[in-house]
Amino acid sequence: MKVEDFELLAKTVKERSGLVLSKDKAYLLETRLMPVARKHGLKGLDELSDQVRRRNETLIGDITEAMTTNESLFFRDNKPFDQFKAAVLPGLMKAREGQKRVRIWSAACSSGQEPYSLSMLIKEEGAKLTDWRFDIMATDISMEMINKAKAGIYTQFEVQRGLPITLLIKYFKQNGDKWILDSAIRSMVQFKPFNLLESLSGMGQFDIVFCRNVLIYFDQATKGKVLDGIANQLADDGVLYLGGAETVLGITDRFAPVPGYRGMYQKKGGTPAVVPAST
Amino acid sequence: MKSCLVVDDSRVIRMVARKILEELNFEVIEAEDGKVALDACNKSLPDAVLLDWNMPVMDGLEFLVALRQLPGNENVQVIFCTTENDLEHIQKAISAGANEYIMKPFDSEIIQSKFTQVGLL
Known part of the structure; x- marks a missing residue:
C-alpha cells in the first residue's frame, strides 16, 4: 500500500469516526478494505483511494463501517x-x-x-x-x-x-x-x-x-x-x-x-x- | 495448582485440552472413558472434570451421575465438552449436575471463559 494512500485513508477514517490508525495498522486497513473495494467493483486499494479523493460518500461510509466493526462478548471481563x-x-x-x-x-x-x-x-x-x-x-x-x-x-x-x-x-x-x-x-x-x-x-x-x-x-x-x-x-x-x-x-x-x-x-x-x- | 481430569476417548482432543489447560496452570490427568475417570475420582477428586459425552465402556452422563454420588463431589466442577450441541442434551447435563457446557469445536478462549465462570480462574 502506498504511503500517501495509507495517510489518506487513515485521515478519512479518523475524521469520520475518531479511530486513530497508526502506521503499524496498515495490515488492518488492507484486510478490512479489500472486501469493500471488491463490493464497489474496484481492483484494489489504489483505486479505492482514488475514489476517496473524489469524495465518493457511499464508499467512504462503507470504509468507516468496515474499520469500526469490532466483535464483543457476553459479560466481557465479568x-x-x-x-x-x-x-x-x-x-x-x-x-x-x-x-x-x-x-x-x-x-x-x-x-x-x-x-x-x-x-x-x-x-x-x-x-x-x-x-x-x-x-x-x-x-x-x-x-x-x-x-x-x-x-x-x-x-x-x-x-x-x-x-x-x-x-x-x-x-x-x-x-x-x-x-x-x-x-x-x-x-x-x-x-x-x-x-x-x-x-x-x-x-x-x-x-x-x-x-x-x-x-x-x-x-x-x-x-x-x-x-x-x-x-x-x-x-x-x-x-x-x-x-x-x-x-x-x-x-x-x-x-x-x-x-x-x-x-x-x-x-x-x-x-x-x-x-x-x-x- | 488446581487439577483437571480430561475425559475423552480421542487422544487428539485430550492432547489439545491438556495443552490449553497446562497453559492456564492446571495439573492435567487424562482418562479415555467414564470408567477409567471414575476409578481416578475414587482415588482422588480433581478440582475440575472436562467431560466428553459419547465414549465406550461408560459415557459422560453415566460418569457424571456416579461422580455426584461420591462424598466431596460438590467441590468438583464438571464441564461437559461434546459434539452433542442441542438444547435437550445441555438441559439433561445440567440436571444431572454439570456446572458448565462446551459445544465442540472449542478453542482456548472458550475453555478459559468456561473455567472462569465456574470460579477456577
Missing part, C-alpha cells in the same frame, strides 16, 4: 457486571426509590452482547425490580453492528464466550447452529446508530454509562471531548464504566475513579449511587 449487580443496582435502587426509573447507555454496543448482558442480569433480579423501569439505550457507529445486535442471533462460538450455560438455556432458543435471544430480553434494549464524535446533548440524562474499550482507539483530544460529553449527560450520582486499559487520568478532570471499583468512574464532586466497596 468483574464490571459483578460490580453492577452487587454495588450499582442496590445503590441505584435506594437513590431512585421515588421514580423507580433507571437509564443506562451502552455507548459502543457492537453486536449487542454488552446491553443484552445487562438486560439478562436485570431480568435475573426478578421480583426485586418489579415496578421498576430500566431503559437501556445501546448505540454503535456501525449500522451493520446495530442490525446484528437488534436481530439478537448469535453463533455457537459467540454464545460460548462469557455467557453462563444457565443463561443460554433460559434466554435463548436454538435454530440449527444459531442461537436466538428471547424477545423479552431484546425488547429491553433500544438500539440506534450513533457516532461518539457527534454532540451527545440530544441523548438525555443517564444514570449509568458503559463506554468500554472505545477510547483506546481515539487520540487524547478526542478522548477528552467524548468524556466531557458523557459527563454532561450523566446524573450527578451516576457512574461511568471504562475498559480495563482505559483511564480518565490526564485526559479530563470531570471524572474520578470510584474507590475500590476498578474501571468505574464518578463525576468529580458527585457522590455516586453505589454501595461503597469494603476495604
Whole structure:
C-alpha cells in the first residue's frame, strides 16, 4: 500500500469516526478494505483511494463501517457486571426509590452482547425490580453492528464466550447452529446508530454509562471531548464504566475513579449511587 | 495448582485440552472413558472434570451421575465438552449436575471463559 494512500485513508477514517490508525495498522486497513473495494467493483486499494479523493460518500461510509466493526462478548471481563449487580443496582435502587426509573447507555454496543448482558442480569433480579423501569439505550457507529445486535442471533462460538450455560438455556432458543435471544430480553434494549464524535446533548440524562474499550482507539483530544460529553449527560450520582486499559487520568478532570471499583468512574464532586466497596 | 481430569476417548482432543489447560496452570490427568475417570475420582477428586459425552465402556452422563454420588463431589466442577450441541442434551447435563457446557469445536478462549465462570480462574 502506498504511503500517501495509507495517510489518506487513515485521515478519512479518523475524521469520520475518531479511530486513530497508526502506521503499524496498515495490515488492518488492507484486510478490512479489500472486501469493500471488491463490493464497489474496484481492483484494489489504489483505486479505492482514488475514489476517496473524489469524495465518493457511499464508499467512504462503507470504509468507516468496515474499520469500526469490532466483535464483543457476553459479560466481557465479568468483574464490571459483578460490580453492577452487587454495588450499582442496590445503590441505584435506594437513590431512585421515588421514580423507580433507571437509564443506562451502552455507548459502543457492537453486536449487542454488552446491553443484552445487562438486560439478562436485570431480568435475573426478578421480583426485586418489579415496578421498576430500566431503559437501556445501546448505540454503535456501525449500522451493520446495530442490525446484528437488534436481530439478537448469535453463533455457537459467540454464545460460548462469557455467557453462563444457565443463561443460554433460559434466554435463548436454538435454530440449527444459531442461537436466538428471547424477545423479552431484546425488547429491553433500544438500539440506534450513533457516532461518539457527534454532540451527545440530544441523548438525555443517564444514570449509568458503559463506554468500554472505545477510547483506546481515539487520540487524547478526542478522548477528552467524548468524556466531557458523557459527563454532561450523566446524573450527578451516576457512574461511568471504562475498559480495563482505559483511564480518565490526564485526559479530563470531570471524572474520578470510584474507590475500590476498578474501571468505574464518578463525576468529580458527585457522590455516586453505589454501595461503597469494603476495604 | 488446581487439577483437571480430561475425559475423552480421542487422544487428539485430550492432547489439545491438556495443552490449553497446562497453559492456564492446571495439573492435567487424562482418562479415555467414564470408567477409567471414575476409578481416578475414587482415588482422588480433581478440582475440575472436562467431560466428553459419547465414549465406550461408560459415557459422560453415566460418569457424571456416579461422580455426584461420591462424598466431596460438590467441590468438583464438571464441564461437559461434546459434539452433542442441542438444547435437550445441555438441559439433561445440567440436571444431572454439570456446572458448565462446551459445544465442540472449542478453542482456548472458550475453555478459559468456561473455567472462569465456574470460579477456577
